[in-house]
Amino acid sequence: MSFDPYASSRETTEGRVYSVTGGDWDELSTEIGATKEERVVVNMGPQHPSTHGVLRLILELEGETVTEARCGIGYLHTGIEKNTEYRTWTQGVTYVTRMDYLAPIFNETAYCMSVEKLLGITDQIPERAQVIRVMMMELNRISSHMVCFGTGGLELGALTPIFFAFRDRETVLDIFEEVSGLRMNMAYIRPGGVAQDVPADAVSRIREACRDMRKSFKDNETLLVGNSIWMKRTKDVGYLDLAGCMTLGVTGPILRAAGMPWDLRKSQPYSGYENYNFDVITTDTSDAYGRFLVRLGELEQSLRIIEQCCDFLDKLNGAPVMVADKKIAWPAQLSVSADGMGNSLAHIREIMGESMEALIHHFKIVTEGFRVPAGQAYAAVESPRGETGVHTVSDGGTRPYRVHFREPSFNNLQSTAAMCEGGMIADVISAVASIDPVMGGVDR
């Protein structure tokens, strides 16, 4: 039997007995002494509670100092981009929402924006649909940042932030559920608009939730801002200056924490972001603490935008939420009832009992989908982690020829080496937590 360094075994009368007391240290130390180099390569992950999902870090250590850090990715590769090529343009939303699973609305919006660009209907999207998109995106930004604080805290050994953070996240998820029928992976944004209008009483409830959250955000703020342990773990840790960010294509809070006010919502407005008043939060510390402060500041800005959205929604009450072109729009108003989301009963009555043409049209657009003119388009939104861009290519058919995502998590993750090398091994955790990569987005 081969020697197992983790569990040596010996034969007894009762059968084989394993002892899991660990390796033989004398043997190990003589073995290490025999080699000329004193470096130790440590493999962290893919199953490690502090690596933010199934991220694998390969660290070369000298004592406790990291001399080289490399990321091993691909443990969550799902083939989502390939899958979309076998589904209609509308069904693609269902797939892309599961990429960066903490920011589903952003994936959907970016994808739909690029499809709309290909269709040439960007300026025909109803205003109410745009407002709903903005509102859902900003709510999603809050829920995503909350997971960042919660898991980031857990990774640094702080157990309390997650309870405050997930409490506020639940507030947002309740709104999502009321509006779209689902807590996560909603597939709510569709090419041409949104799946359905927000319920009548949702706006007042969202206003109320904003008031509540503004108060409850204070809990994590007072807990962590200026907290000496938190500062020691994050200040001057994971340093990446503006030049480094630009070289590595880093976007989002990391870039803004390096002092550059680059936010696509301001610099390349989409979905009507130019109509909202909000500030781009920046710090100039370029460290993990600065990124934390940027995210904290963005929460308040998101609340400001959501409140303005509520005002717009009140003004646009009853306006359409889907493009007028019946060749693109989903044939039915969807509605949420006791058994989930589905076609409204009025529509079922029409197609099953009243109009044969309506039935044919419904059948065609639901099963075959709509055709998109051949060409390619790129659309980008500012997701909680940076620029989420979608490059779609159409060959003129009812299915995408190619859908490629520029996921900010993927681009930001390549800054790990620049942030971690030369630092302590414990600071790797802070640095990765401050990048806040979502492996679903990195690997797709």
Next chain:
Amino acid sequence: MGLEEKLPSGIMLTTVEKLAGYIRKTSLWPASFGLACCAIEMMATTTAKYDLSRFGMEVFRGSPRQADLMIVAGRLSNKMAPVLRQIYDQMAGPKWVLAMGACASSGGMFNNYAIVQGVDHIVPVDIYLPGCPPRPEMLIDAIIKLHEQISDTKLGSNRAQIIREVEAAALAAKPVHQITGLLA
């Protein structure tokens, strides 16, 4: 696993079974092993609103060697599959596996080159939980159902008897191609 497996069949064994089942179900230690979207809902289950600690199992262990319940939360890619198996092998028995969500149970919507079509290809699964992702309440429900399953577990010769009966029933069952029903 130990001495209890060697008891003769009878009152003594059934008593030990009940005791062991009760103790095992009330001290489940999940491994903190998250893959994708479901892992976020799993985390939500442990936080204040859903509060998994009501069932005495909020302490997710970082090391699989200290855990006896693996919640496979999310889609399992081919690249991750050997890692999952290794983690499962590192867990000390008796151990249980909960396949959380559609992807872990069957591959879900990702029927493609990258995703294992159900983790039961890699590890034995004790309970499947549908949903994409399942709500935290659904996870709690699955865990309670698993508790029942654990507390009813037979040991030693009783277990061997059940295995024999199940196998005999499977051998006696009609082959699928001979089954006729509503569709045939």
